[in-house]
Amino acid sequence: MSIDINLTRAQFDEVMVPNYAPSAIIPVRGDGSRVWDQTGKEFIDFAGGIAVNCLGHCHPALVGALTTQGEKLWHLSNVMTNEPALELATKLVNATFADRVYFANSGAEANEAALKLARRFALETVGAEKDQIIAFDKAFHGRTFFTVSVGGQAAYSDGFGPKPESISHVPFNDIAAFEAIISDKTCAVMMEPLQGEGGIIDADPEFLIAVRALCDKHNALLIFDEVQTGVGRTGELYAYMSTDVVPDILTTAKALGGGFPIAAMLTTATIAAHLKIGTHGSTYGGNPLACAVGNAVLDVVNTPEVLAGVKQREQLFRDGLNKINEKYDVFSEVRGKGLLIGGVMNEKFAGRSRDFLVASAQEGLMCLIAGANVVRFTPSLVIPHADIEEGLVRFERAVAKVFAA
Numbered sequence: 001m002s003i004d005i006n007l008t009r010a011q012f013d014e015v016m017v018p019n020y021a022p023s024a025i026i027p028v029r030g031d032g033s034r035v036w037d038q039t040g041k042e043f044i045d046f047a048g049g050i051a052v053n054c055l056g057h058c059h060p061a062l063v064g065a066l067t068t069q070g071e072k073l074w075h076l077s078n079v080m081t082n083e084p085a086l087e088l089a090t091k092l093v094n095a096t097f098a099d100r101v102y103f104a105n106s107g108a109e110a111n112e113a114a115l116k117l118a119r120r121f122a123l124e125t126v127g128a129e130k131d132q133i134i135a136f137d138k139a140f141h142g143r144t145f146f147t148v149s150v151g152g153q154a155a156y157s158d159g160f161g162p163k164p165e166s167i168s169h170v171p172f173n174d175i176a177a178f179e180a181i182i183s184d185k186t187c188a189v190m191m192e193p194l195q196g197e198g199g200i201i202d203a204d205p206e207f208l209i210a211v212r213a214l215c216d217k218h219n220a221l222l223i224f225d226e227v228q229t230g231v232g233r234t235g236e237l238y239a240y241m242s243t244d245v246v247p248d249i250l251t252t253a254k255a256l257g258g259g260f261p262i263a264a265m266l267t268t269a270t271i272a273a274h275l276k277i278g279t280h281g282s283t284y285g286g287n288p289l290a291c292a293v294g295n296a297v298l299d300v301v302n303t304p305e306v307l308a309g310v311k312q313r314e315q316l317f318r319d320g321l322n323k324i325n326e327k328y329d330v331f332s333e334v335r336g337k338g339l340l341i342g343g344v345m346n347e348k349f350a351g352r353s354r355d356f357l358v359a360s361a362q363e364g365l366m367c368l369i370a371g372a373n374v375v376r377f378t379p380s381l382v383i384p385h386a387d388i389e390e391g392l393v394r395f396e397r398a399v400a401k402v403f404a405a
């Protein structure tokens, strides 16, 4: 084939696999929580690259870390360790329940490592019969075949032939259903402490306590997928920190690199010991460039000021969205935690979250959806208050448009 290079949205359909349907605009520059497209049109960013750009676009601390490391050393592979990886792993251990860290490049890979580790742990400490993985309806854990099969959306996992076996799903927040299915054959339970893609659904505190207790009773590992909730998103460094439970394994990605691909699986020394030399790996995992950026992200985010700022900003969002809702009555509820916020469509607007996203883009606002019934906001954790206000003004215009249509 011979195709001229043509940097337009139309070119996407000519040269890309059709698994995505990107919007009509092509952004070319970002600064903080503002983004500009090819035509110079400005957007306020309430999407944050799907909860990734936790410090907005081109934050000076991240640009500094990337360029400094970029002039020193980019990549070695895991044949050797490197200083940024040792530093980041130490920071993660010091900040959490964990004693050991495994680095990966994406949320799915961190979850893949967690699931493989859980299976090995059960196999080596009990036996082959302890292989059941329990997960929850609507859960999202990534798109590798193992993680998408553990995820709770058949639409994502069907159509690829035989799936990995011994995976069970139960409704989220349903203690009785969970208790009915867990047994001594359960090797691990994987869950998001607050379901993101599934619709911004928080785990009930009693549910979390029950899951932890039943995991303990049946000697099953509890894996928290904090790929979306982690790194300050909910106003804690990790969401588990505001609950009464501690997981055995935790995965983190998205915001960990603030836009640079990096992920990590955290666990205890006892469990980690079962991922022995040669049992798992990644060429790029823990690469110096990614870890240098991760270090800069943690240094900025894991401070009382930034974490408290998330809760202040949450309030601004809630107040603003509730005010818009009083006028137009489109949401049945505004829910979520920190800067992982969902506006749930009421009956009148059921199934129409995408209409709000499209109208928002026309008004110069980037937001997200979480299924057909939830408009999702996951902005920078340090988004200026003025940008929140202006973004909400634009969102109100979008709501008015959908309302009038």
Ligand SMILES: *Cc1c(COP(=O)(O)O)cnc(C)c1O
Pocket (backbone or CB within 6 Å): 105, 106, 107, 108, 109, 111, 140, 141, 142, 143, 192, 196, 197, 225, 226, 227, 228, 229, 253, 254
């Ligand atoms: C985004 C997400 C993933 C997948 O992360 P990738 O980096 O896309 O592989 C996994 N789990 C949760 C909870 C997520 O939000």
